[in-house]
Amino acid sequence: xxxxxxxxxxxxxxxxxxxxxxxxxxxxxxxxxxxxxxxxxxxxxxxxxxxxxxxxxxxxxxxxxxxxxxxxxxxxxxxxxxxxxxxxxxxxxxxxxxxxxxxxxxxxxxxxxxxxxxxxxxxxxxxxxxxxxxxxxxxxxxxxxxxxxxxx
Numbered sequence: 428x429x430x431x432x433x434x435x436x437x438x439x440x441x442x443x444x445x446x447x448x449x450x451x452x453x454x455x456x457x458x459x460x461x462x463x464x465x466x467x468x469x470x471x472x473x474x475x476x477x478x479x480x481x482x483x484x485x486x487x488x489x490x491x492x493x494x495x496x497x498x499x500x501x502x503x504x505x506x507x508x509x510x511x512x513x514x515x516x517x518x519x520x521x522x523x524x525x526x527x528x529x530x531x532x533x534x535x536x537x538x539x540x541x542x543x544x545x546x547x548x549x550x551x552x553x554x555x556x557x558x559x560x561x562x563x564x565x566x567x568x569x570x571x572x573x574x575x576x577x578x579x
Contacts, residue, residue, distance in 0.1 A: 519547060
């Protein structure tokens with residue numbers, strides 16, 4: 428995983444986690460990256476501070492946070508992120524990957540055309556907004572998910 432600082436055309440900064448630099452480029456071209464604040468799909472990599480190797484007297488937990496956030500991250504925040512990652516992993520283990528069919532599958536379940544189940548997949552910002560407008564409960568995952576076919 429690689430973490431990029433991202434910035435939308437509105438100036439909002441946020442992080443994105445990707446399998447590789449090529450994965451970021453591919454998702455960007457396909458319109459899969461959107462600003463969590465304004466929904467803009469005009470997103471670019473923002474300048475990032477380099478990860479600096481830890482000193483001998485520095486705790487490993489703090490260094491791990493620096494490489495992720497580009498600076499100091501309180502231990503409490505590290506613990507919250509770790510717990511959030513655990514919860515997401517547990518939720519995904521009880522969920523079925525539907526990939527790019529996420530919006531269509533969600534609608535089919537919502538309207539009773541398919542049996543309801545817990546799913547996860549890919550949706551553009553516009554697709555997600557459309558689902559919410561129809562009263563279909565969806566939410567973005569806090570951490571990126573690698574499609575099963577892309578795993579080693």
